[in-house]
Amino acid sequence: MMKRLLLSLVTIAGAFTLQAQTITGKYEIPKVPDWAKNAVFYQIYPQTFCDSDGDGIGDLKGIISKLDYVKSLGVDAIWFNPFFDSPFNDAGYDIRDYYKIAPRYGTNDDAKKLFEEAHKRGMHVIFDYVISYTAIDHPWFVQSQKQEKNKYSNYYIWTETNWVDPPFEFAGQFVKGYGQRNGQFMRNFYWCQPALNFGFANPDPKQKWQLPTNHPDVMAMREDLKNVLRFWMDMGCDGFRADMAGALVKTRRVRGNEQFFNTNENETKLFWREIRQLLEKEYPQGFMVAEWSYPADALDNCFHVDFFHWFKGYNDLFQKESWRILNGVSEGHSYFDAEGKGDIKEFLASYMDQYNKTLGKGYISLPMGNHDNARLGNKRTDKELEIIYAFGFTMPGVPFLYYGNEIGMRQLPTSWPQVEGAYQPRNGARTPMQWSKDKNLGFSTGDADKLYLPVDPAPDAPNVAEQEKNPNSLLNKTRQLIALHHSEPALADYAEFVPLYPTGDGDPYPFVYARAAGKDVVLVMLNPRAKASDATFSINVKFKKTKVLAGDRFTILHNKKAGNMTIHMPATSYAVVKLL
Ligand code: GLC
8 A cells, every 4th residue: 555655755753742732722724615614524435335236336326325324424525436447456546447437337427417416415526536557458558558659658657678677766666578568667556557657856867768747748648637637527526535646756766665656745746736726727616635644745735635644643543453453463552442552642743743734724634444444443342433433523624434434334354355456454444335234234136246345244233224223323423423523613624733631651541632713612532441541631721611512421620720620531431522
């Protein structure tokens, strides 16, 4: 995945020690389209959301039939993983035709209808704009690999001969022995994902194959990609999520052992700024979300939002323990696990570094699961998940919720073979949505052995129909948290974020922070471990009483004189509290 690349891009800030933090209630609102202000997104993986025709694979008509459900969650927008024509070597990220819906999902008319139906319900839609590479059988690449020079020869990055390897700093990034042309091509992910040629930031004059960013063929390729964007915006999309957004323009810089994609951030930003300008001019309500994981770059006049998840601190939150359970490899402990051995300092250090660098420029998103990570519901109870969502819907930025997490869908077994490039834990996190207790848990009427991935075989596998009936189900708790995110000014995307506890080297539980907008102040207190926690922290806000907006019982002592507060939280609990 992008993990290696992005770890190399993230400069981990120095050790983070929390001083007494001051809540000011001040904030800056970044410029985003009106509809995206304070929006909550739901992520749909088309393969496994709903199968309308019984062929075992989800499709657009299936999604349309579930839009009322999506709307009922209280979300404002949907992000669709790629739905384009593809050989599916990487689950559709490998695009063969940018202008065509994959037949297994339906037709372009179905897509148009899907966007219209979402709009009718007041929801917006963004598509996956995957432009750092194409599928190996994309017609551009089919032309590019021909010996004869043609319009597409330079659309991809080819060395001059198959027999001479590119300089050592590109080790492992080139594929040799493919196609007619005497040269090696650069890949961006799997070998069958040839990198599109955005040019080199500092081409080596001795390596003629490294074209400058203003080479006419590079510019022509970029124009073609802009037309792809226009096509889907004209079809009714409201924006996009850019896959591997930071990995476009190449460089020959060497980064020790961390060299991977050799990308140049500054030149890559210039491209995204052009796209931002294009949107502002032609589609002023267009929204841009990056998979970059370095917000300080992504939000630098480029994107409105950056997914901040390919960095160590994010794993510290939810993933480490999951990896241990999945792979038997001990990678340490996650903060949001009941065993209570996690630490949140590394997360806070990286987060605060990026938060401070991007205030007023755009939003950081800490996704609540996605198709590349293990499910959050990996050996976690619904209550433990609810605490994670209480975090996700009360942090600054734009919340993204992965389909099925609202009912606590579980990570499925490691023993399954990979499907469409989804090696574990990815395939265990991409299984069919669980709608009911019916055949295939309501996902498909097809034969079980035809399904894209098997459904959760557990007798107590969670499902929507049952959870709808229970006011205290995770589904309904999730709805309440989404509603709270929308209703409280202090929980708005842009409202101030002030971490209050843990401080110093003491007990790392609970995690307490304030959100503030003007005079509105909300405290969020999270104790994910299965043991009670106490915390004392200083607080500079005057208040008379507290109002619990969500969560559990807790004890609060406010020492006005000393300006501090002591809280006692039961095991596995959280509270979102307004100071009045
Ligand atoms: C992104 C996608 C992932 C894909 C990879 C290569 O990380 O989220 O699913 O495999 O890029 O495109």
